[in-house]
Amino acid sequence: MIFTALVVFGMVIIGFWLIPRVLSRTEVGHVLRNKWRDLEECFHRHQIYKIPRFNQQMQENQVYRKVLTYLNSLPSAEDSDFVNLFSGDNKPNEINLAIDSANQVFSDTYLGSRIFWKFEKDCLVLKMRRKEKRRILSSYLQHVHNVTDEIEQKTKEIRLYINAVNEPENGRWISVPFSHPATIDTSVLDSDLKNKMKSDLESFLKSEQYYHRLGRVWKRSYLLYGPSGTGKSSFIAGMAKFLRYDIYDVDLSKVTNDSDLKLLLLQTTRRSMIVVEDLDRYLVEKSTAVNLSGILNFMDGIISSCGEERVMVFTVSNKDQVDPTVMRPGRIDVHVQFPLCDFPAFKTLANTHLGLKEHKLFPQVEEVFQAGASLSPAEIGEIMIFNRGSPNRALKNVISALKSNTDTKVVTVTQNKKEESFRLTHSVSVGGALGVPSGLLDHGGSVGLPPRLMYSGSARTVEESHGSRSFRRDSIPTIKEFKKLYGLLKTKNNKEFIDKENSRHEVSVF
Ligand SMILES: Nc1ncnc2c1ncn2[C@@H]1O[C@H](COP(=O)(O)OP(=O)(O)OP(=O)(O)O)[C@@H](O)[C@H]1O
Numbered sequence: 300m301i302f303t304a305l306v307v308f309g310m311v312i313i314g315f316w317l318i319p320r321v322l323s324r325t326e327v328g329h330v331l332r333n334k335w336r337d338l339e340e341c342f343h344r345h346q347i348y349k350i351p352r353f354n355q356q357m358q359e360n361q362v363y364r365k366v367l368t369y370l371n372s373l374p375s376a377e378d379s380d381f382v383n384l385f386s387g388d389n390k391p392n393e394i395n396l397a398i399d400s401a402n403q404v405f406s407d408t409y410l411g412s413r414i415f416w417k418f419e420k421d422c423l424v425l426k427m428r429r430k431e432k433r434r435i436l437s438s439y440l441q442h443v444h445n446v447t448d449e450i451e452q453k454t455k456e457i458r459l460y461i462n463a464v465n466e467p468e469n470g471r472w473i474s475v476p477f478s479h480p481a482t483i484d485t486s487v488l489d490s491d492l493k494n495k496m497k498s499d500l501e502s503f504l505k506s507e508q509y510y511h512r513l514g515r516v517w518k519r520s521y522l523l524y525g526p527s528g529t530g531k532s533s534f535i536a537g538m539a540k541f542l543r544y545d546i547y548d549v550d551l552s553k554v555t556n557d558s559d560l561k562l563l564l565l566q567t568t569r570r571s572m573i574v575v576e577d578l579d580r581y582l583v584e585k586s587t588a589v590n591l592s593g594i595l596n597f598m599d600g601i602i603s604s605c606g607e608e609r610v611m612v613f614t615v616s617n618k619d620q621v622d623p624t625v626m627r628p629g630r631i632d633v634h635v636q637f638p639l640c641d642f643p644a645f646k647t648l649a650n651t652h653l654g655l656k657e658h659k660l661f662p663q664v665e666e667v668f669q670a671g672a673s674l675s676p677a678e679i680g681e682i683m684i685f686n687r688g689s690p691n692r693a694l695k696n697v698i699s700a701l702k703s704n705t706d707t708k709v710v711t712v713t714q715n716k717k718e719e720s721f722r723l724t725h726s727v728s729v730g731g732a733l734g735v736p737s738g739l740l741d742h743g744g745s746v747g748l749p750p751r752l753m754y755s756g757s758a759r760t761v762e763e764s765h766g767s768r769s770f771r772r773d774s775i776p777t778i779k780e781f782k783k784l785y786g787l788l789k790t791k792n793n794k795e796f797i798d799k800e801n802s803r804h805e806v807s808v809f
Pocket residue numbers: 485486487488525526527528529530531532533534616637675676677678680727728729730731732733734735
């Protein structure tokens with residue numbers, strides 16, 4: 300008797316333990332759950348909304364597209380009976396899941412209410428309890444819109460827009476997909492600075508209400524300043540990728556007047572980054588038809604309705620040459636300095652470019668840096684890339700390049716006044732706009748300096764000189780002349796940047 304009672308008791312326990320598990324893991328459980336939900340819904344009156352795929356003009360209904368994106372992101376979509384697999388649009392190796400319209404119902408939960416979606420011929424059907432529609436309908440649709448926006452923002456292809464001269468049929472901008480490999484993390488800069496920049500950008504993205512409460516245009520402006528080859532353009536690429544914003548790269552030399560600049564701004568879209576590179580050069584050389592007030596108005600985004608949700612980025616080599624009104628707080632919100640390479644930055648480059656964490660030549664490199672030598676990260680990076688097959692040779696070449704830089708400086712100090720009047724405003728460049736290389740490597744180079752710097756005659760290699768002598772843009776200077784110029788340039792850059800050592804990697808948020 301006792302034995303039978305124990306057996307029954309054991310079976311009841313096993314039954315209670317086993318049945319829920321079997322039901323939760325088998326098709327039977329799934330079907331039963333669905334049937335129970337259907338039964339539950341039978342006791343409620345429902346409201347039905349239809350979202351047609353096409354409008355009366357047979358154009359795609361944007362709401363339909365958004366809802367479809369939203370439904371694909373729901374966990375119930377992943378668990379549904381049929382799922383389609385597609386390769387990614389931009390990444391063919393990626394496999395994406397997409398819901399199948401075959402007679403399936405997708406359920407969603409919002410503010411405690413259950414909502415059902417299903418496909419019908421060329422439309423999506425939304426079903427919710429009638430008594431709940433007032434409470435949740437509009438905020439649910441807003442929620443769908445927000446989630447979709449976020450997904451689209453994350454997955455959208457970034458484009459680079461360039462202002463063309465007179466292309467009225469296609470608008471003033473022409474665009475290409477932007478696939479620059481640089482990110483904020485790959486920039487060799489102080490990691491604290493990079494984190495500050497990331498959180499600044501992140502907080503900008505979330506600040507719409509804040510800006511509007513203050514009656515301000517929702518935009519933020521950054522000034523990236525530092526000598527050529529210090530990574531400003533690459534950083535812009537990283538910022539755009541971080542924000543997932545399109546880039547509008549304004550070439551001021553192609554802008555015909557102030558109103559043309561306004562027109563360009565009008566034709567940019569929300570969530571974009573407007574970039575003006577080398578602003579100091581345009582202002583000093585007056586090589587643009589836009590005058591200072593035109594640039595100031597452009598920076599202020601006076602046409603507020605078309606200046607919303609924009610990030611503006613300006614780069615300059617020399618901040619001191621820029622009219623202070625351009626940089627007043629509010630017009631430029633954040634200043635970021637891009638310094639020449641120092642020893643810690645060199646070590647990062649050695650690690651990323653050559654895979655070296657330590658090396659017996661590092662103390663020697665440090666010594667040369669301590670003696671005041673410096674090159675841009677671009678110059679050092681080029682030496683490393685060129686010699687990447689032999690880290691030893693790469694380091695030796697970096698040392699000789701740095702030493703020749705210091706030696707030339709010593710010579711420069713003793714040079715007569717006439718030679719000192721050489722002054723380059725924007726002279727050595729290894730990267731074009733947004734880091735697109737502007738010249739081909741010439742492999743005939745010898746020690747240290749990257750061959751491109753030694754031998755390239757590309758337009759940007761020696762761009763301008765002020766003073767008693769000048770090189771034509773297309774002339775190729777002799778190595779001796781070039782080194783002389785190069786040394787003089789570095790003296791100027793070093794002085795500026797050593798003077799500013801205390802404010803190194805400054806981010807000032809006004
Ligand atoms: N701080 C850095 N971190 C990583 N890479 C860098 C850095 N500085 C320069 N480089 C590399 O050097 C090349 C040139 O850099 P970039 O064009 O961004 O410099 P820049 O400051 O914009 O120069 P310019 O003022 O001449 O336009 C790029 O390939 C970039 O990857």
